[in-house]
């Protein structure tokens with residue numbers, strides 16, 4: 001168990017560092033492959049000492065090593081969140097293949113949460129990259145590949161209905177196209193029996209995030225994807241508990 005936790009921490013740090021770069025670049029259409037990370041203010045290329053934001057942020061008290069400008073707390077927060085979720089996965093999921101796949105999926109999920117909070121958009125390239133991992137995971141946990149693909153289409157169809165339904169009733173966009181695509185991924189990952197509880201938890205978390213968003217003075221339109229994503233994560237790690245008994 002100790003080895004698993006240690007691995008979760010190490011890969012959580014690496015994954016978190018990757019997410020901070022990915023969530024910063026992908027909404028701007030920049031590639032993750034070319035160019036190294038640099039300070040957003042002075043543009044100095046980061047050295048190996050800065051690769052793990054949690055440590056360098058704490059040591060340098062939230063300032064850039066080169067220009068001493070303030071570095072946003074998003075970096076250490078994202079990295080810490082990744083480490084915590086990886087540890088949760090290592091604790092709960094005993095099958096190592098399932099745990100590794102779920103950790104990879106979690107990297108994409110956190111990236112989507114960050115992108116939605118910061119830009120209000122879910123980058124399509126991240127959702128497309130998530131798709132093969134979703135199919136692979138569903139197949140690995142004993143699901144049928146064809147059924148998962150049908151589930152994906154059903155998820156998109158259901159989300160489109162919701163989108164146009166809301167548009168007709170409320171006369172404004174409640175569910176963005178990014179959310180629609182994301183519900184396709186949910187359809188791939190979750191069996192039909194879990195959809196009820198998934199929507200219920202999403203709704204509850206959505207109400208809480210909506211209230212928090214308002215309290216922070218950010219307006220009435222809040223990002224809904226974090227609620228969907230947290231609910232999906234819970235359904236994936238506790239499939240037995242969160243399955244409505246037939």
Ligand SMILES: [Zn+2]
Pocket residue numbers: 039040041042043044064065066067068069
């Ligand atoms: Zn700097």
